[in-house]
Amino acid sequence: MKKLTEMMKQAQEMQGRMAEMQDALAAAEIDGSSGAGMVTVTLSGKGDMKRIKIDPSLATADDVEVLEDLIVAAHNDAKARVEAHAAEEMQKITGGLQLPPGMEMPF
Numbered sequence: 001m002k003k004l005t006e007m008m009k010q011a012q013e014m015q016g017r018m019a020e021m022q023d024a025l026a027a028a029e030i031d032g033s034s035g036a037g038m039v040t041v042t043l044s045g046k047g048d049m050k051r052i053k054i055d056p057s058l059a060t061a062d063d064v065e066v067l068e069d070l071i072v073a074a075h076n077d078a079k080a081r082v083e084a085h086a087a088e089e090m091q092k093i094t095g096g097l098q099l100p101p102g103m104e105m106p107f
Contacts (some may be wrong), residue, residue, distance in 0.1 A: 004024040013066055014093065014094075017093045018093060021089050021090070021092075021093055024045070024047055024089070025044075025045030025085070025086055025089065026044060026046050027044075027045070028044065028045035028082075028085065029042050029043070029044060029045075029050055030042070030044075030045065030078055030081045030082050030085055031078060031081070032052040032072040032074050032077030032078025032079065032080070032081055033070070033074050033077060033078075034070045034073035034076065035055075035058070035066075035070040035073075035074075037055075037076040038054070038057070038070060039052070039053070039054055039055070039058070039067070039070040039071055039073070040052070040074060041071070041075045041077070041078045041079065043075075043078045043079065043082050044082075045082055045085065045086065046082075046083055047079060049075070052071065052074075054067065054071075059068065062093040068088060071088075071101055077095060
């Protein structure tokens, strides 16, 4: 019974650390870029787009398709960085234990 109590205590502590991590991720801002930095997208740690910066030289009628592609690429880069950051933070909390397949962070 003592082991069960200890396990429950550890689970509660981990739950508290998870909540703290989620708050920190929500407050984090992570950049992704494309076109050698000509387009930068900033996402929150939860994946919400916060801002986009576009080099003025790309804002011409002739380059609309290129600009669209660069925005998508910058967003995808930022999203991959957010996911990597979240995975890194999760590993800190779980001590390197991997989540079972199909389980994701609760957000």
